[in-house]
Amino acid sequence: MADKKHKLLEVKGLTMDFGGLRAVDSVSLEVHEGEIAALIGPNGAGKTTFFNCVTGIYNPTKGDILLHPKGLETRRLNGLKPNKVTEMGLARTFQNIRLFQDMTVLENVMIGRHCRTKSGIFRSIIRDKGVREEEQQIVETCYQLLEKVGLGDSANEFAKNLPYGAQRRLEIARAMATDPFLLLLDEPAAGMNPQETADLDHLICRISEEEKIAILLIEHDMKLVMNISNPIYVMEYGKKIAEGSPQEIKDNPKVIEAYLGEETED
Amino acid sequence: MEYFLELFFGGLTRGSIYALIALGYTMVYGIIQLINFAHGEIYMIGAFVALIVAGICTIYGMTGISVLILAGVIAVIYACAYGFTLEKIAYRPLRGAPRLSPLISAIGMSIFLQNYVLLVQTPDFLPFPSLIPDFAFMEPVAYIIGSPELVILVTTFVTMILLTLLIKKTRVGKAMRATQQDMNMARLVGVNVDRIISLTFIIGSALAAIGGVLVASYIGQVNFYIGFLAGVKAFTAAVLGGIGSIAGAVLGGLVLGWAESFAAGYISSDYEDVFTFGLLVLILILRPSGILGKTRKQKV
Amino acid sequence: MLRDFKQSLLISAWFVFLTFPLMAVRVNTTDQVVTWRLMNMVWVAIGSFVLSYAWRFMLERKKVRKKTAEEGADTRSKLQIKLEDMSFRYKAMGGLLIVALVYPLVVNTYQTNIMISALIYVVLGLGLNITVGLAGLLDLGFVAFFGVGAYTFALLNHHFDLGFWMTLPLGGVFGCLLGVILGFPILRLRGDYLAIVTLGFGMIFKVVMENWDSLSFGPSGIANIDKPGLFGMDMNLAQSTTYIYYIMIALVVFTILITNRLKNSRIGRAWIALREDEIACVAMGIDMARTKLSAYALGAFWAGMVGVLFASKTTFINPASFTFMESAIILSIVVLGGMGSILGVILGAFILILMPEYLRDLSEYRMLAFGAAMALMMIFRPQGLVSGLRQKYEYKGTKDQVNNG
Ligand SMILES: Nc1ncnc2c1ncn2[C@@H]1O[C@H](COP(=O)(O)OP(=O)(O)O)[C@@H](O)[C@H]1O
Ligand SMILES: [Mg+2]
Numbered sequence: 001m002a003d004k005k006h007k008l009l010e011v012k013g014l015t016m017d018f019g020g021l022r023a024v025d026s027v028s029l030e031v032h033e034g035e036i037a038a039l040i041g042p043n044g045a046g047k048t049t050f051f052n053c054v055t056g057i058y059n060p061t062k063g064d065i066l067l068h069p070k071g072l073e074t075r076r077l078n079g080l081k082p083n084k085v086t087e088m089g090l091a092r093t094f095q096n097i098r099l100f101q102d103m104t105v106l107e108n109v110m111i112g113r114h115c116r117t118k119s120g121i122f123r124s125i126i127r128d129k130g131v132r133e134e135e136q137q138i139v140e141t142c143y144q145l146l147e148k149v150g151l152g153d154s155a156n157e158f159a160k161n162l163p164y165g166a167q168r169r170l171e172i173a174r175a176m177a178t179d180p181f182l183l184l185l186d187e188p189a190a191g192m193n194p195q196e197t198a199d200l201d202h203l204i205c206r207i208s209e210e211e212k213i214a215i216l217l218i219e220h221d222m223k224l225v226m227n228i229s230n231p232i233y234v235m236e237y238g239k240k241i242a243e244g245s246p247q248e249i250k251d252n253p254k255v256i257e258a259y260l261g262e263e264t265e266d
Numbered sequence: 267m268e269y270f271l272e273l274f275f276g277g278l279t280r281g282s283i284y285a286l287i288a289l290g291y292t293m294v295y296g297i298i299q300l301i302n303f304a305h306g307e308i309y310m311i312g313a314f315v316a317l318i319v320a321g322i323c324t325i326y327g328m329t330g331i332s333v334l335i336l337a338g339v340i341a342v343i344y345a346c347a348y349g350f351t352l353e354k355i356a357y358r359p360l361r362g363a364p365r366l367s368p369l370i371s372a373i374g375m376s377i378f379l380q381n382y383v384l385l386v387q388t389p390d391f392l393p394f395p396s397l398i399p400d401f402a403f404m405e406p407v408a409y410i411i412g413s414p415e416l417v418i419l420v421t422t423f424v425t426m427i428l429l430t431l432l433i434k435k436t437r438v439g440k441a442m443r444a445t446q447q448d449m450n451m452a453r454l455v456g457v458n459v460d461r462i463i464s465l466t467f468i469i470g471s472a473l474a475a476i477g478g479v480l481v482a483s484y485i486g487q488v489n490f491y492i493g494f495l496a497g498v499k500a501f502t503a504a505v506l507g508g509i510g511s512i513a514g515a516v517l518g519g520l521v522l523g524w525a526e527s528f529a530a531g532y533i534s535s536d537y538e539d540v541f542t543f544g545l546l547v548l549i550l551i552l553r554p555s556g557i558l559g560k561t562r563k564q565k566v
Numbered sequence: 567m568l569r570d571f572k573q574s575l576l577i578s579a580w581f582v583f584l585t586f587p588l589m590a591v592r593v594n595t596t597d598q599v600v601t602w603r604l605m606n607m608v609w610v611a612i613g614s615f616v617l618s619y620a621w622r623f624m625l626e627r628k629k630v631r632k633k634t635a636e637e638g639a640d641t642r643s644k645l646q647i648k649l650e651d652m653s654f655r656y657k658a659m660g661g662l663l664i665v666a667l668v669y670p671l672v673v674n675t676y677q678t679n680i681m682i683s684a685l686i687y688v689v690l691g692l693g694l695n696i697t698v699g700l701a702g703l704l705d706l707g708f709v710a711f712f713g714v715g716a717y718t719f720a721l722l723n724h725h726f727d728l729g730f731w732m733t734l735p736l737g738g739v740f741g742c743l744l745g746v747i748l749g750f751p752i753l754r755l756r757g758d759y760l761a762i763v764t765l766g767f768g769m770i771f772k773v774v775m776e777n778w779d780s781l782s783f784g785p786s787g788i789a790n791i792d793k794p795g796l797f798g799m800d801m802n803l804a805q806s807t808t809y810i811y812y813i814m815i816a817l818v819v820f821t822i823l824i825t826n827r828l829k830n831s832r833i834g835r836a837w838i839a840l841r842e843d844e845i846a847c848v849a850m851g852i853d854m855a856r857t858k859l860s861a862y863a864l865g866a867f868w869a870g871m872v873g874v875l876f877a878s879k880t881t882f883i884n885p886a887s888f889t890f891m892e893s894a895i896i897l898s899i900v901v902l903g904g905m906g907s908i909l910g911v912i913l914g915a916f917i918l919i920l921m922p923e924y925l926r927d928l929s930e931y932r933m934l935a936f937g938a939a940m941a942l943m944m945i946f947r948p949q950g951l952v953s954g955l956r957q958k959y960e961y962k963g964t965k966d967q968v969n970n971g
Contacts, residue, residue: 019560052566055849086851094566094849100842103835104956111839115851117832121860124831125824135832139959156958161635178851301758314588321593322600340587347584359625359945365757366704367944370901373706373761374940377894381934386589386606393595494890498769501762536777543766550759551751566845 005032007068008182008214009054009090014063016046016053023049025238026063029216031182033070036208036215038229040222042258045235047218048095051184055092056082069181087115091180093171095187095218101160105151105170108159109142112177142177149173149203165196169203176207182214183207189221197221201228226250234258268410273531274524275411279484281523282422286477287500288507288515289429290470296446296510297466299365303372304352305474306497307379308345310490312475313482314383316341317394320483324395331417334397338479342472348379349471350464358460376494383490391489394482418480425476426516429469433512442466446510495539502546508559517557574618581614582607624946649909650955666815670808678811682879684919685814686872691899691911692821693868698897699905699954700834701861702841704761706893707768711741711866713775713888715873720788720883721781730794730878734871741870745863753855768893775885787884791877810879817875821868826908828864830957837861838906891933898936901943904950913951 009031016024024046031037039047053060056077065077067088077085091112100108117138119131146152149169154162159170168188175183188204189197201224207213219225225232226246234242234249236258242249249255287309294302316337323333356375360368401413433439444452445462453459481496482488499522507518522542529541549556589610592601648654670678690712697705715737722728722736752763775782782788793806794813801809828834836857839847848854877883895918903914918936922929943950 048566057566057845057849081853082845082848083851083853086849091851092849094846098843098846098849100839100846102842102954102956103838104958106959107835107838107956111835111847111850111852114832114836119832121828121833121864124833125827127827127831131831138832143959158956174850299758301762311588317595318587318591318593321595322591324595325593325598325600344584344587351580351584356941356945363944363948366702367948369704369758369761370897371941371944373894373897374937374942374944376937377891377933378937378941381931381937383588385930385934386585387592392593395595498762498765505759505762537773540770540773543770546766547751547763550755550763554755554759564845 005034006070007032008070009216010064010066010068011050011054012064012066014050014053014065015061016049016058017061022238024053024060024235027233027235027238027240029233029240029243031214031216033214034208034212035231036204036217036229038217038219038225038232039235040219040225040232041235041241046238047235048186050235051092051186051218054085055090055184056080056085067182083115086178086180089179089181090184091175091178091182092184093168093175093186093188095190097164097167097171099159099167099170099174101158103159104156105159105162106139106142106146106155108170109145109173109177110138112174113138113141116179142173145173145176146170148176148206150199165192165200168192169200172203172207176211176213180213182216185215185217185219187218187220189219189224197224200224204228269531271410273527275415276531277524277527278520279415279418279523280527281503281520282419283477283481283496283519284500284503284522285516285519286422286425286473286480287496288503288519289426289512290474291501291504292507292509292512292515293442293466293470295504297442297449297463298357298361298368300357300368300372301501302357302467302470303369303497304356304375304379305470306493306495306500307376307383308349308352308471308493309474309478309496309500310488310493311348311379311383311478312341312345312471313394313478313488313492314387314490315344316475316479316482317392317488320395320397321392324397329395329397330399331397333395334479334483337397338476341479342475345471345475345478346468349467349474353464353467358463376497380490380494387490389490391487394486394488396486397483414484418484421476421480425473429473429512432469438462438465499542502542502549505546505554505556506549508556511556511558511560514556514558521557570619570622574615577618578611578615582611585610628946646953646955649952663819670811675804675807678807680920680923682807682811682814683923684916685811685818686876686879687896687899687915687919688818688912689814689821689868689872690896691903691915692825692908693865693872694896695865695900695906695908695911696825696828696837696868697861697865699900699907699911700829700841701837701858702757703858703861704757704764705862705865706761706765706890706897707771708764708865708869708896709888709890709892710768710771711744711869712873712876712892713771713885714744715741715870716877716883716887717775717782717788717873718870719874719877720791723791723877724788730792730874734874737874738867738871741866741868741873742863744870745866746859749859749862753858765890765893768888768890772885772888775888782885785884785886787882787886789882791881791883793881794875794878810875814875817872822908822912829906829908833857833860841906894933895936898940900950901940902950904952904954906954907950907952910950910952910954 007030011027011029013026013028014024015022015026027050039050041047049058052058054065054077059079067075067077067090069089075088100111117134119134123131143152143155146155149172151166151170151173154166159167162170172185172188189200192200204215204217205228208215217225217229230245231243232246232249233240234255241258242252242255244252287305290305291302294300319337319340320333323336352375356371357368360371398414398417401416404413404416433442441452441457441462442465444457445459449459500519503518503522504515505518506522507514507516522545525545526538526542530538586607589606590603592603669681694705694708697703718737718740719730719733722733748767752760755763776785794810796809836852839850839852840854840857844854899914899918900911902918903912904910922932
């Protein structure tokens, strides 16, 4: 069954330079429908930079980023603004949590609906029936999303008052509100305790299965990655050094040297 | 040609003053990414303290360039004290606050200091005693460049050389550069970042005060409001050269000085300030990194 | 205890040193006299000693607050809790409206005039609140839009005899247009650069109005601007002042209604998100250029509109009314009141405009106090007097329903 899956994201030879530093060096990667792919590698390997290039926050120096939405024509994402990329159906979370701190939890998620709704300034002032219905729709959708990530009870709290793990889940809900078909998660388990990590594991699988959203995941927690993701891509010093199934990655000597070896040392 | 040379040296003089003040903006911005709105007020306070010292001296019968030096030294000391206190009170408690907070605090302090001087001194222009004699050796070129201009040029030149030496050659200078590059890293390798930030404000204030004293004795009058426009213009110079870059501040100051001088000389002086702001807007839109600045991508 | 005392003594000595030349000496270089005012030093010594204790206390309190907030405790003030109660809010608003309506009937024309000024600043504050408070775009040249509105009316009235009511919306539209024209090129700028560029715009506006004689009549300004008309009735000064007052009340209510709706709409949420985190905001699919532009232009709209009223009220305008200090005052209203909070801004305008009017002796310290207040607010109470209330949303469906569905 694995061979017939639709290719959603195709990155070819992506390169990103910062001044003299080559943070990402011709990395190629693919994400297929229904997959939970993972991107791993030691700190500073260039994973986050890779995400930033794909989502339009940086304009890559070289390479192609192609998005193949199902049933629509292929789009090249290079040079698009982040909001355009999100509109195409590719959403993300951030390694250093970037919530809207002084907005409520629900409002954070409602921001995600912005690009899927359309009432403008004048209609917002008049607040006609269409606008009111749209608002109601937004609230309902967002509440449901919050309940899915287990934050239904905190909807009207300020985002800044949430505990760390909950903030990470809120970021996921906010990204999901943009109706993506591909979700990029940057270290979603960072700073979580084992229990929270297990819940997250569960949540990610559910998103993948129930919502039919493909996932590309950056993660340091090896247990989480090996449990749920396939395939796994490994980066080091900006280069891709390996790809394959969890088993293949575990057995790959390069990876053991670069990454897993480092883990077992300390 | 004569007129051109006059404008050229006029612009150079003006520009070197802008450069002095711009250095304070650029150094502070380089380290804590804050437009120190109150920097122009430090310049004004420097000029005012110098006026008070020079005024007392002339009233008691002393005059000449030594009085100017005395007034300048005291002005620099006080400007440093004000700059240091300003940072400590208005900016340090706001480290790590949202970006707009220190900026608003800076605007508040600018208004505060302006009105402080207005209230404790006077709203009127006070004449600054004329302390620079006409040097005999300047006689032949006096129609192009006068003695006061010469004093300004020499002083700013020497000051900038000293600053360059300080930054390039001393331990403190090294620590300042390290802090500018990466504050957290500098802290990790044992730089006392708080001290360096204080020091940056002190040095910037000293430069501003030198500029203030020179301008005051050159123009011949002082008032509580002079810092505002000078500040905005010097900031323009800093941005023009590339904010964060020391050489850029000097270059930007000179370019701005010349641009203003020639525009006023050949076009019209009514719109001199419009011209400056127009330039500022244009640079920020077309090349926000300035002439010598580097574009830094924000880390995400 | 002793450490605090020693520290305060040190601070006190430092401030005596710091303020010495400026406060103790006054040199009149024209008449060649030196005045010594050593008494001032005593005041500085005592004042800074006391203030240093207050400063430490406030910093301590801020730290404690932050800690309790991190522990998830309720840090809202009593007023804040009360305000979040909707029925209380409606009652209070109704009461205030009644007071506002009878006000000109019980006070004299002079008082009414002062109140009109305060209300003008309320609208200006609410306009700037969109740009700075909601969208986080620091605009230091806001007064230019106010000026555009005022000049729009003055010129149209002077040349074409256009009336107040015709021009009122036009003033808003012109303010808005200028906002878009100026806003367009500066959208890419970061927050602090934006501040300085808008400062430049504000000053350019003033210089142009001072020098472009053929358009603006230069520094001497434009006089004999018509007051608002009411079906061609003749009104004496008192009546016309009362009339303008009611127009102003209507304008304030209108502004509140609309800004409140915007604030809790899809657009308003986008503004706040932009203020909170630009990168996250665009990454969530919000078009930054369009959002910034709309905040900039809508803020300008109110300034332009109330500018028309200002010109009509004073019947005379010149560039001197549109200085950076005006922009600074409007900004301090927003900062003091609470960025993003409509109620806060209204409160801020009343405090900052009425207080100096009624405490005449203190009015020369006005700008000094505004400046200090801006810095102090940022340090000790960045949310302002009243922090922006966020709309709470109800959702009727329960967890079970969702799971079933
Ligand atoms: N905006 C930037 N400017 C300069 N260098 C950057 C920037 N962003 C990331 N880098 C550098 O790129 C490298 C890769 O960083 P990153 O992508 O964050 O790694 P990872 O997410 O794998 O830990 C690091 O050396 C980092 O310092
Ligand atoms: Mg990373």
